[in-house]
């Protein structure tokens with residue numbers, strides 16, 4: 001018995017020693033790093049919900065203002081945090097081939113489904129799939145989808161009660177219903193009206209799958225910061241029932257379309273078209289004829305997996321973005337009034353027929369959307385992984401060459417760049433003027449990373465922006481958003497969310513406009 005206790009004590013001592021040794025990682029590379037805790041690294045306060053991840057990032061970012069990069073620990077895994085905008089450009093664009101992967105959020109054995117979606121793919125498989133998916137998001141394809149966006153936005157506005165008093169709304173629920181109906185429409189071509197019929201099966205499944213309950217949120221939080229924790233928690237992006245539900249919907253829709261010769265310009269159709277082309281053009285896809293790599297064919301199942309992945313992003317991230325933006329509009333009535341004036345003016349000019357070009361030519365609207373993305377982007381950090389050995393050459397007097405090995409995790413602190421006074425005067429202020437024609441040249445692109453940056457940036461960004469503009473156009477034609485006593489002020493950053501999310505919901509007042517000019 002005594003012998004067993006000694007063995008256990010020795011085992012524990014070795015484990016603790018190993019953990020402490022790992023924490024010397026950045027010191028050995030002469031990279032500055034605040035003192036981490038064994039096992040938890042810099043994440044202890046996030047776990048206790050005392051500080052959110054962006055706040056922890058900002059503390060470190062601000063502390064080492066004379067450094068281009070700093071070290072930190074996601075639990076016991078070392079990550080290199082980039083503080084310098086030129087280095088961000090090098091990593092995401094100039095030397096992208098050495099940093100072409102995302103962090104492995106959920107490993108293949110923890111969640112094989114997640115690993116098949118574009119965001120999780122690596123190397124040539126990613127490159128290949130990206131070409132196919134991106135082709136479904138060109139400007140001309142956006143124009144084809146535009147009528148669907150209008151239709152869904154009209155449905156939302158006609159569900160809003162036109163009362164002569166301010167009504168309190170849960171804007172998250174409102175926009176979630178819209179984006180679910182819209183995503184189903186543009187992704188699968190399915191007609192659904194969650195405003196009229198909130199008990200419809202699609203809305204129920206999406207709510208279960210995408211409105212993340214606290215426990216699942218905690219699992220994702222753990223998974224986002226540590227691979228081993230993800231495995232331990234058995235964190236999966238979608239549960240099996242959700243996956244089967246959507247895959248069946250896609251199969252049935254494809255079958256129906258084949259049997260009834262239906263053609264509809266939604267993402268399902270566009271990806272199927274790309275898939276067909278892909279099958280015919282396989283040999284031409286290879287850039288280098290001596291390359292023996294054979295691009296994998298895109299099966300029907302692959303199309304389905306990508307669509308379910310996109311359904312999630314377009315519902316979850318979009319809802320988060322538009323809720324944050326509308327929150328700021330409610331708090332800044334002067335900005336909302338100027339936007340409403342531009343909307344009224346455009347409506348007059350377009351004579352009731354709001355085309356894609358009218359919408360995309362609205363300058364102030366664009367400035368408002370860009371500023372919403374800067375200040376309240378759902379994305380608080382981006383990640384990359386070193387895929388080929390890479391040396392960051394010294395530039396500052398205190399630097400030495402930093403040799404990075406494949407597998408090294410990189411963090412790009414989106415939230416910190418957007419709040420750095422070096423780049424934005426009064427950074428906490430919601431100020432669309434930053435993006436005016438006179439001012440926008442002062443903005444460094446690497447400091448506004450809401451949709452990511454470089455070759456791996458968001459493929460759906462133009463869809464998300466058009467969607468936001470159409471929706472707000474039709475709402476603000478008749479209504480104003482105002483704060484009520486239920487609206488949390490200032491913005492309460494949720495501490496267990498890896499997005500910029502309000503911890504006390506998105507309650508706002510909706511007021512019928514008194515000055516509707518038509």
Ligand code: HEM
Pocket residue numbers: 118119120130133310311313314317318321377378379382383449450451452453454455456457458459460461463464
């Ligand atoms: C406001 C809404 C959205 C935001 C803030 C957002 C943000 C992002 C970000 C930050 C990335 C990672 C970029 C990087 O690492 O450089 C990303 C990737 C991606 N997004 Fe979005 N996104 C939004 C909407 C959408 C929509 C509507 C779709 C599609 C329907 C979409 C599809 C994707 C895909 C497929 C990727 C992976 C790209 C790749 O790895 O090559 N996103 N998004």
